[in-house]
Every structure is written in structure tokens, then in C-alpha cells.
Amino acid sequence: MEQEQITYENSVNSYSPDDLKQLCSQLENMTKINQVEALRIFHKHNKEMINENKYGIHINVTDVEDSVLKEIEDFIRHVSTQEKELIEMEELQNDIQGKYIDKTY
Numbered sequence: 804m805e806q807e808q809i810t811y812e813n814s815v816n817s818y819s820p821d822d823l824k825q826l827c828s829q830l831e832n833m834t835k836i837n838q839v840e841a842l843r844i845f846h847k848h849n850k851e852m853i854n855e856n857k858y859g860i861h862i863n864v865t866d867v868e869d870s871v872l873k874e875i876e877d878f879i880r881h882v883s884t885q886e887k888e889l890i891e892m893e894e895l896q897n898d899i900q901g902k903y904i905d906k907t908y
Contacts, residue, residue: 816869823864826872829879837882844874 818826830841845853845862848871854861864872 815866816872818864818869818872820865826875826879827864830875833879833882841875841878844878845871848874 830838833841842853842860845867848868852862852866854863
């Protein structure tokens, strides 16, 4: 049986449902502080797209324009790059500490 692909009548953005799911997944996996920054991006463009209840904040990304989603993607890339650079610096620091500092004691 062939699986039927879901499509939505959406003239707001050009993202596929799978692209939007992936974007949401990336946002959900971010730290809370980075999620707050992403929320600020959404809010800056259109605060009416944000729905809040006792379970959290929800945004229907199918109603978000391409320009906003691209800004969110840029933010996600920026955070990812920062995290990778931080890990590399920590590894270098540990390597230097292991080679030079620990041997002096």
C-alpha cells in the first residue's frame, strides 16, 4: 500500500510539512535560553502567531512567512556553530591541560 503524502493549502510559506517538522524538532531540542531567543524572532515579526497556555507556548509554523522561517534557520545554524566551536575549544583546553599543566605538579 502506497503512503499518501499530506499536503496543505498554504500560501504563506513554501516549506513542506516535513521541512516544518524538522525545523520544529530542532527548536524543541534547543536549550531553553535559545528557545526564548527563537521566540523573540517570531514575536518581532508577528506576535499574534504565538499562542500560550498552561502547557507552554505554541506557534503554528504553517502560518509563518518564509522570511521569518529563514531567520529562524539562520539562528539555529548560528547556535549550532557556536556549540561546535565551544566544544572544540573545551577539547583543546583539556588537551593542553593534560599535556602541560598536569605534568608540572
